[in-house]
Amino acid sequence: MSNRLLIIDDEPEFGNFVERIAQDAGFDVRVTTRAEDFKDAFKQWMPTAIVLDLVIPETDGIELLRWLISENCQAPVVILSGFDARILDAARRVGRERGLNIACALMKPVRAGDLKERLTALCKAEPAALNLLDLERALRNGEMFIFYQPKVSLENGALVGTEALLRWLHPQRGVVPTDQIITLAENTPLAELIGEFVMRQALAQQKAWAREGMDLPVSVNVSAASLYDEKLADRIASLCAHEEVSPEKLIVEITESAAMSHAVEALDILTRLRIKGFPLSIDDFGTGFSSLTRLQRVPATEIKIDRSFVSEAPTSQAALAIVKSVIGLAKNMNLTCVAEGIESARHYRMLSELGCEAGQGYAIAKPLAGDKLGAWKNTWVPPYQKRRYGPRKIESAPEEKSQQSLA
Numbered sequence: 001m002s003n004r005l006l007i008i009d010d011e012p013e014f015g016n017f018v019e020r021i022a023q024d025a026g027f028d029v030r031v032t033t034r035a036e037d038f039k040d041a042f043k044q045w046m047p048t049a050i051v052l053d054l055v056i057p058e059t060d061g062i063e064l065l066r067w068l069i070s071e072n073c074q075a076p077v078v079i080l081s082g083f084d085a086r087i088l089d090a091a092r093r094v095g096r097e098r099g100l101n102i103a104c105a106l107m108k109p110v111r112a113g114d115l116k117e118r119l120t121a122l123c124k125a126e127p128a129a130l131n132l133l134d135l136e137r138a139l140r141n142g143e144m145f146i147f148y149q150p151k152v153s154l155e156n157g158a159l160v161g162t163e164a165l166l167r168w169l170h171p172q173r174g175v176v177p178t179d180q181i182i183t184l185a186e187n188t189p190l191a192e193l194i195g196e197f198v199m200r201q202a203l204a205q206q207k208a209w210a211r212e213g214m215d216l217p218v219s220v221n222v223s224a225a226s227l228y229d230e231k232l233a234d235r236i237a238s239l240c241a242h243e244e245v246s247p248e249k250l251i252v253e254i255t256e257s258a259a260m261s262h263a264v265e266a267l268d269i270l271t272r273l274r275i276k277g278f279p280l281s282i283d284d285f286g287t288g289f290s291s292l293t294r295l296q297r298v299p300a301t302e303i304k305i306d307r308s309f310v311s312e313a314p315t316s317q318a319a320l321a322i323v324k325s326v327i328g329l330a331k332n333m334n335l336t337c338v339a340e341g342i343e344s345a346r347h348y349r350m351l352s353e354l355g356c357e358a359g360q361g362y363a364i365a366k367p368l369a370g371d372k373l374g375a376w377k378n379t380w381v382p383p384y385q386k387r388r389y390g391p392r393k394i395e396s397a398p399e400e401k402s403q404q405s406l407a
Contacts, residue, residue: 003123006047007031008038008064009080010055014108018051018080021112025119035059039067046171047075049103049122054081054091065095072133076122079105130176135184139193144168146201147367148218150376151338151360154352157382161251163219163360164202165367166194182223191223199236203243203250205370210249212374219251219281224258227265233272247277251302255284259298267297274299281338285326296333303330305356307341314346327356345383352384 005027009015015031022029030045032038035056041047050068054061061079068077077100079091088105095102104118138144148162168176185191199220206218226232240247252273259266259282270280281302282295305326312319323339330337339351342361351359363383365376 003027003049004045004047005029005049005051005119005122006038006041006045006075007051008035008056009033009051009053010057011053014053017112018115021116022051022119025116026123027119033057035064038064042068042071042073049075049119050077052077052079054079054083054087061091062094065091065098065100069095069098069100072137073100074130074134076101076103078103078118078122080108080110081105082108130170130173130180130184132184132188132190134170135181135190135194138168138170139190139197143170144194144197146198146205146370148202148205148370148373149360149367150365150373150380151219151358152364152380152382154339154348154356154359157380157385159214159216159377159380160358161217161219162373163253164198164205164221166198167367186223187225191225192229195222195226196235196239199239199250200243203239203245206245206249207243208370209373210245214374214377215249217249217251217279219253221253221255221283224255227254227258227269229269232269233276233278236273236278237276248279251279251281253281253283253304256282257284259300260295271299274301284340300335302336302338304338304340307361310339310341310347310351310361311343314350323351323356324354327354330357331355348382349384 003026005022007015007018007022007029009018009031010033012031012033015033019029019031027049030041030047032041035058042050050073052061052064056064061081065077077095079088079095079102081088081091085107088107092102092105103122106115106118145167147165147167149165150159151161151163152158153160166178166181168178168181170176181194185194202218202220206216209216222232229235236250236252237247240250254266254270259270274280279301280299281304282298282300283304284306285303303326305323309319309322309326313323314320327337329335336358337356339347339356339359340361342348342351342359342363344363347361348359348363365380368376
């Protein structure tokens with residue numbers, strides 16, 4: 001992402017002076033002289049740094065600092081003013097004590113070399129850590145959206161479902177890793193809001209696919225904290241009824257560690273979901289410490305082999321043994337077995353020959369926008385297929401390293 005500096009100064013000549021120095025330091029620059037223009041530019045352009053004068057027509061710098069606080073501004077702010085050091089220091093403390101990232105406060109006139117040094121440091125600085133206010137703003141401003149990773153039969157290559165994956169496109173940082181979203185939201189009221197957002201989006205997309213002739217189930221992850229929510233099953237059922245989607249078309253995913261760590265609570269919630277007709281998937285299977293006794297108590301319909309074992313299985317006897325064991329366990333317990341992280345034709349063929357029923361990963365498709373699924377389906381060719389009289393290799397898919405998917 002580019003470095004973007006927004007300047008507000010009541011003296012156009014000084015603003016232009018700062019602009020030239022900032023451009024030399026590596027910034028794209030916008031200069032404003034009025035508060036309203038500054039606010040509009042801040043919202044539309046999302047600067048990565050700000051230079052602010054304390055003297056502003058029709059308002060003042062402290063009012064603008066307050067406004068930046070209300071907007072949860074994360075960009076570092078340089079205060080530049082002709083006031084004396086005591087006023088500059090007070091303004092700096094006002095901003096910092098209310099949570100703004102005040103990089104420095106400089107007195108006019110300022111030497112070009114000193115200013116360039118300060119601005120160059122801002123170009124190289126790491127952005128401030130994301131927080132709950134960022135997350136709340138992202139939901140409010142439509143920065144979050146859902147991509148869907150296709151899930152196919154490893155027997156014949158047919159599209160059998162998708163997994164809904166949350167994405168956050170931050171205006172300054174680009175795509176924020178899903179693990180970071182989960183860590184921020186965990187054990188806060190936002191976790192429920194985000195979970196409901198994902199569920200609503202996924203159900204609406206499933207309904208749209210059904211209208212196009214692709215009546216596919218969609219998998220949605222629920223958090224470990226949800227297993228303490230006695231109303232979870234009722235809420236999900238209500239969302240399905242509102243979107244007119246049959247419960248069998250929504251697969252509820254919970255990680256193995258969450259299901260087993262919260263065994264008593266999970267059994268209550270997951271059993272109610274099954275009674276209401278929702279399939280249940282145990283995600284990241286193999287990474288927890290499940291005993292067969294505890295596993296058989298969970299009313300699951302599907303097991304997903306963790307990507308770490310799938311990735312290493314072609315070269316690691318230990319990982320291959322775990323993959324074989326999970327596939328065998330799924331067959332013995334009459335559960336669907338899905339492999340995650342299929343990154344190459346080699347992975348695809350191995351899992352198909354081992355009898356894994358379904359899979360997803362970059363060798364099949366990267367996560368894609370919901371309205372792109374039909375086009376992908378029409379061009380999809382499995383890298384390998386079983387035939388009645390033995391396997392036949394169709395074509396080799398290029399091996400590519402995947403990035404870890406988010407949920």
